[in-house]
Amino acid sequence: MSNSGGxxxxxxxxxxxxxxxxxxxxxxxxEVTREKMKKKAKEKAEEFEVAFDKNMDKVRDKIxxxxxxxxxxxxxxxxxxxxxxxxQKA
Numbered sequence: 001m002s003n004s005g006g007x008x009x010x011x012x013x014x015x016x017x018x019x020x021x022x023x024x025x026x027x028x029x030x031e032v033t034r035e036k037m038k039k040k041a042k043e044k045a046e047e048f049e050v051a052f053d054k055n056m057d058k059v060r061d062k063i064x065x066x067x068x069x070x071x072x073x074x075x076x077x078x079x080x081x082x083x084x085x086x087x088q089k090a
Contacts, residue, residue: 004055011051015044 019037 008048008051011044011048015041 019040022037022040023033
């Protein structure tokens with residue numbers, strides 16, 4: 001999960017470098033270049049959103065697993081406590 005931040009940072013850095021290089025080596029007029037940049041930025045934003053959603057789904061799954069495990073532990077402790085109370089009464 002901590003690796004996700006690095007991946008996102010690398011993705012954003014790659015986008016910035018790509019856009020910068022594209023502007024420097026653009027053979028087209030400024031208007032055409034701006035349109036290309038806008039289109040590329042939109043594509044990258046969509047890719048980022050997909051990656052973000054995928055990572056969030058993984059995080060939600062991990063949280064659900066942790067909650068399930070915690071609930072099982074709590075049930076186990078409650079069961080043991082009841083057993084101990086019954087043994088003390090007997």
